[in-house]
Amino acid sequence: MNYEFDWSSIPGSLPFLWEGMKISLEITAIAVVVGIVWGTLLAMMRLSPVKPLSWFAAGYVNLFRAIPLVMVLLWFFLIVPQVLRGAFNLDPNTDVRLTSAMIGFALFESAYYSEIIRAGIQSVPKGQVAAASALGMSYAQAMRLVVLPQAFRNMVPLLLTQAIVLFQDTSLVYVSALADFFGAAYKVGDRDGRLVELLLFAGAVYFVLCFSLSQVVRRLQKRMATV
Amino acid sequence: MSYNWNWGIFGSPVPTGDTTYLGWMLSGLQTTILLSLSAWVIALALGSLMGVLRTVPHKGLSGIAAAYVEVFRNIPLLVQLFIWYFVLPEVLPFGLGERFKQDLSPLAQQFLSAMVCLGFFTSARVCEQVRSGINSLPRGQKNAGLALGFTLPQTYRHVLLPMAFRLVIPPLTSEFLNIFKNSAVCSTIGLLELAAQGRQLVDYTAQPYESFIAVTLLYLLINVVVMLLMRVIENRSRVPGYIGGK
Numbered sequence: 351m352n353y354e355f356d357w358s359s360i361p362g363s364l365p366f367l368w369e370g371m372k373i374s375l376e377i378t379a380i381a382v383v384v385g386i387v388w389g390t391l392l393a394m395m396r397l398s399p400v401k402p403l404s405w406f407a408a409g410y411v412n413l414f415r416a417i418p419l420v421m422v423l424l425w426f427f428l429i430v431p432q433v434l435r436g437a438f439n440l441d442p443n444t445d446v447r448l449t450s451a452m453i454g455f456a457l458f459e460s461a462y463y464s465e466i467i468r469a470g471i472q473s474v475p476k477g478q479v480a481a482a483s484a485l486g487m488s489y490a491q492a493m494r495l496v497v498l499p500q501a502f503r504n505m506v507p508l509l510l511t512q513a514i515v516l517f518q519d520t521s522l523v524y525v526s527a528l529a530d531f532f533g534a535a536y537k538v539g540d541r542d543g544r545l546v547e548l549l550l551f552a553g554a555v556y557f558v559l560c561f562s563l564s565q566v567v568r569r570l571q572k573r574m575a576t577v
Numbered sequence: 578m579s580y581n582w583n584w585g586i587f588g589s590p591v592p593t594g595d596t597t598y599l600g601w602m603l604s605g606l607q608t609t610i611l612l613s614l615s616a617w618v619i620a621l622a623l624g625s626l627m628g629v630l631r632t633v634p635h636k637g638l639s640g641i642a643a644a645y646v647e648v649f650r651n652i653p654l655l656v657q658l659f660i661w662y663f664v665l666p667e668v669l670p671f672g673l674g675e676r677f678k679q680d681l682s683p684l685a686q687q688f689l690s691a692m693v694c695l696g697f698f699t700s701a702r703v704c705e706q707v708r709s710g711i712n713s714l715p716r717g718q719k720n721a722g723l724a725l726g727f728t729l730p731q732t733y734r735h736v737l738l739p740m741a742f743r744l745v746i747p748p749l750t751s752e753f754l755n756i757f758k759n760s761a762v763c764s765t766i767g768l769l770e771l772a773a774q775g776r777q778l779v780d781y782t783a784q785p786y787e788s789f790i791a792v793t794l795l796y797l798l799i800n801v802v803v804m805l806l807m808r809v810i811e812n813r814s815r816v817p818g819y820i821g822g823k
Contacts, residue, residue, distance in 0.1 A: 353667045353668045413797075416754075416758075416796065416797050416800040417758070417793055417796055417797070418757075418758040418759070418760075418761035418762075418772065418796060419758070419761075420761040420762055420764065420772050421761055421772055421775075421789070421792060421793055421796060424772070424775070424776065424789060425789055425793075428785050428786075428789065514651075518651075518652070518653035518654070519653065521653040521655045521656060522653075522655055522762065524655060524765060525764075525765065532653065532655060532656060536659070545663050545664075546663065546664045546667050546668070549656065549659050549660050549663060549664050550660065550664060552656055553652050553656045553657070553660055556651065556652050556653055556656055557648065557651045557652050560650075560651035560652070561647055561651045564647075564650075564651065
């Protein structure tokens with residue numbers, strides 16, 4: 351092994367890398383929130399007795415789950431800027447890549463969240479819905495007050511695990527040259543001719559973050575399982 | 578919005594003149610399929626091995642397998658790919674890295690890195706499926722094997738694995754689908770697979786919608802074909818007596 355490591359370009363670029371990390375976290379946060387809300391709606395549509403709604407939800411989920419995330423992002427970087435500029439009369443030079451990435455991730459992840467949530471709803475015993483309607487609750491009330499609270503409680507570990515996966519996936523905004531954490535690390539490495547060190551550093555940071563989070567999730571799962 | 582649709586673009590020749598844009602698409606499709614299938618072979622072999630190691634009654638071995646899974650699951654695929662492609666050739670000992678960079682064509686370098694990367698990445702997931710398959714078998718199966726005088730490796734070979742593999746085929750189907758989708762990430766190191774050909778076509782023709790629609794449809798096609806194929810395999814390998822069995 352004759353490669354000489356030189357880690358000296360990392361300390362000075364930490365502020366730049368942190369800016370990138372903030373973008374990664376922002377995209378993750380938006381996508382998780384929108385994904386859970388829209389995913390819940392999709393799951394309820396999918397399970398609803400109204401056929402067109404359930405067809406729409408099934409089509410949406412299956413379509414997004416069949417296309418690679420890279421392709422979805424490329425689509426959104428193509429379409430979203432045009433739509434936004436048309437709708438808000440933006441200056442053609444406005445940078446809407448971050449917005450496009452957020453919208454793309456949010457809509458893409460909703461499909462995955464909706465499958466988790468659907469499984470969660472289906473894991474609630476049927477008697478609960480029957481009991482709720484026997485008490486005179488409407489379908490919406492039964493969902494909101496009886497089914498969803500129990501379903502979400504069971505789903506928390508899975509939703510968090512999906513958030514970890516999502517955080518890792520945000521590195522793919524690289525295809526739009528947006529400087530998220532990975533993009534920033536790549537840029538610094540490219541600039542200083544220290545790609546090897548910066549890539550290893552980025553890998554280590556992702557590993558430490560995701561591994562510790564997944565340990566937290568595991569603990570949570572054990573604790574909730576005993577209740 | 579005024580967009581000039583031009584589906585005839587696929588029939589027109591590329592600047593170098595040796596093929597049409599449709600030819601580019603098809604060669605991209607071919608690379609995607611070749612890459613995914615060869616990576617799947619690695620994933621299945623390594624994943625099964627690690628999955629078995631995770632369940633053996635030996636702290637050291639199961640610890641190694643557990644660490645292996647954590648490493649490959651907690652680093653983004655893109656970062657792993659760049660490490661295989663940019664970092665590994667620099668740090669490989671015995672001049673192997675030099676030989677990788679000098680003796681192989683750029684295409685071979687990209688393909689090899691992408692294949693190994695996807696294979697290892699997916700193997701960690703296959704490992705977890707195989708492990709849960711083995712763990713889902715009743716305890717008595719292993720004990721019965723041992724009581725009959727089988728050694729532990731024999732018990733795995735003749736009793737546990739034949740059952741476990743049949744049980745994990747449905748979850749492995751989704752990993753198999755994922756490997757095709759994940760192969761799109763390899764366009765980032767310049768490998769001209771399907772997604773990369775789509776982007777290249779946009780650069781050359783400025784017809785993004787036709788190109789992306791074609792690429793998306795081809796991915797959907799791959800998806801459908803794989804699902805139909807796996808359904809046949811699932812039907813043939815079902816275990817009688819289980820839920821979802823014959």
